[in-house]
Amino acid sequence: MSQSVEEQKTLSVPPYLCAQFVNQLIIQITGGGEPIMKVMKFGGTSVGRPERMHHIVSLVTRQEEPTIVVLSALSGTTNALVEIGENIARGDRDAARKTIEKLEAHYQQFISELVTKPASVDKAKAVVAEHFEFLNIILKISFSEALSKDILAQGELLSTRLFCVYLEEQGVGHALLPALEFMSIDAYDEPQIGSIKVKLSQLLQQRKEVKLFVTQGYICRNSRGEVDNLKRGGSDYSASLIAAALNASVCEIWTDIDGMHNNDPRVVKKTVPVEQLSFDEAAELAYFGAKILHPASIWPAQQYKVPVRLLNTMQPEAKGTLIAEKADGVGVKAVAAKDNIIAIRIKSSRMLLAYGFLRKIFEVFEKYRTPIDMITTSEVAVSITIDNPQYLKEILKELEPFGSTEVDHNQTIISVVGNEIAQTSDIIKKLFGSIMNIPVRMVSYGGSPHNISLLISAEHKTQILQQLNKGMFGLE
Numbered sequence: 177m178s179q180s181v182e183e184q185k186t187l188s189v190p191p192y193l194c195a196q197f198v199n200q201l202i203i204q205i206t207g208g209g210e211p212i213m214k215v216m217k218f219g220g221t222s223v224g225r226p227e228r229m230h231h232i233v234s235l236v237t238r239q240e241e242p243t244i245v246v247l248s249a250l251s252g253t254t255n256a257l258v259e260i261g262e263n264i265a266r267g268d269r270d271a272a273r274k275t276i277e278k279l280e281a282h283y284q285q286f287i288s289e290l291v292t293k294p295a296s297v298d299k300a301k302a303v304v305a306e307h308f309e310f311l312n313i314i315l316k317i318s319f320s321e322a323l324s325k326d327i328l329a330q331g332e333l334l335s336t337r338l339f340c341v342y343l344e345e346q347g348v349g350h351a352l353l354p355a356l357e358f359m360s361i362d363a364y365d366e367p368q369i370g371s372i373k374v375k376l377s378q379l380l381q382q383r384k385e386v387k388l389f390v391t392q393g394y395i396c397r398n399s400r401g402e403v404d405n406l407k408r409g410g411s412d413y414s415a416s417l418i419a420a421a422l423n424a425s426v427c428e429i430w431t432d433i434d435g436m437h438n439n440d441p442r443v444v445k446k447t448v449p450v451e452q453l454s455f456d457e458a459a460e461l462a463y464f465g466a467k468i469l470h471p472a473s474i475w476p477a478q479q480y481k482v483p484v485r486l487l488n489t490m491q492p493e494a495k496g497t498l499i500a501e502k503a504d505g506v507g508v509k510a511v512a513a514k515d516n517i518i519a520i521r522i523k524s525s526r527m528l529l530a531y532g533f534l535r536k537i538f539e540v541f542e543k544y545r546t547p548i549d550m551i552t553t554s555e556v557a558v559s560i561t562i563d564n565p566q567y568l569k570e571i572l573k574e575l576e577p578f579g580s581t582e583v584d585h586n587q588t589i590i591s592v593v594g595n596e597i598a599q600t601s602d603i604i605k606k607l608f609g610s611i612m613n614i615p616v617r618m619v620s621y622g623g624s625p626h627n628i629s630l631l632i633s634a635e636h637k638t639q640i641l642q643q644l645n646k647g648m649f650g651l652e
């Protein structure tokens with residue numbers, strides 16, 4: 177990146193700001209009247225074994241509406257590709273070669289169970305050969321950042337092409353929509369929703385007779401036209417962007433868990449799925465630790481009013497979680513925890529009765545493109561949390577003139593989310609009543625009616641989640 181941090185800051189425009197304008201433009205270009213589509217996104221574990229891929233064909237062919245299927249890479253693939261890229265970058269080509277060989281063997285085994293007809297077997301073999309030949313060529317050329325993105329893209333390219341080979345073998349009519357032809361990000365890594373909408377509409381117009389489309393999640397082109405991606409876990413984001421771009425009837429995110437749960441199943445014994453969430457509630461949970469949905473995937477669906485459903489591939493009849501503009505249900509719906517938080521306290525008597533103090537502090541974080549999660553203030557001090565330590569040293573240096581700073585590492589944000597919870601005195605009583613024995617470093621209350629956030633030391637995380645599970649939900 178050649179731009180300075182300062183330039184980037186002043187030029188970036190949140191993509192959702194242009195939503196309405198783009199909608200108008202599309203109606204003018206396409207004349208509107210496109211069929212209502214449905215988006216179904218399947219994660220890595222849902223396509224990670226041949227029998228699972230077989231199974232999702234039965235799910236996607238049940239649909240009445242025209243459908244766009246968005247696929248992740250087979251589980252484990254992107255991790256392996258990251259490892260290959262890192263080894264090549266480090267100059268350890270032998271290690272990279274070994275990982276490539278192991279991955280190729282995995283795909284050979286996968287296709288041997290995926291398809292049976294000789295013509296399909298040949299096609300699947302050709303797909304695998306093509307992508308692994310590419311990886312083996314990369315081994316021989318000099319490494320660059322752009323090349324590493326090309327390596328990462330192989331996972332989704334492989335999964336979608338193999339899925340199409342299987343669809344063909346099953347005689348299911350479909351078309352592959354190459355994500356690299358419509359999904360794009362700008363120079364600040366923000367998706368270009370306007371251009372995505374135009375290109376996608378044009379591609380669909382050309383294939384009006386097709387009812388089932390397959391496309392890659394995660395991958396896109398950047399402002400230089402190179403292959404890039406929407407960051408790890410970004411297939412959800414792709415699905416939401418596609419759903420938004422097409423004003424889809426629904427964006428279904430199929431994973432291996434039956435929706436967003438009320439607590440972290442890795443930490444507490446008993447959790448239950450939350451039936452309904454508003455976008456605002458879901459955004460808090462996705463950001464504050466519920467791993468099931470990529471946090472960035474909320475805004476496109478919310479902005480374009482597309483409901484999102486989180487569903488379980490292994491249990492397709494289960495209700496899962498519906499995320500929509502308005503969600504029923506009152507009270508606390510879920511708690512989530514976000515680890516690796518850093519708290520910074522800035523203390524200064526100059527803050528007393530001063531105005532403009534907070535702005536100056538915020539500007540430091542803005543300059544280093546470091547988002548602030550929680551903030552609490554007193555008359556002479558302000559506490560702020562961040563989760564990205566990349567520019568911590570620089571930030572602390574620039575905060576020096578404002579007063580003394582104290583930094584606490586290894587903090588965890590506990591976010592309690594629900595409908596109007598901050599207004600319900602009973603809830604507050606119950607919440608604090610159930611965690612009285614745990615020291616709390618910060619409380620953020622009233623920022624939104626749906627959320628109360630607590631900052632605690634990471635060592636108390638398990639204990640607090642368990643106590644909240646009991647205190648708020650009556651679960652062990």
Ligand code: ASP
Nearest residue numbers: 248254394408409410411
């Ligand atoms: N395959 C990518 C990853 O593992 C994208 C995704 O699955 O969402 O991060």
Ligand code: MG
Nearest residue numbers: 219409412468
């Ligand atoms: Mg995911």
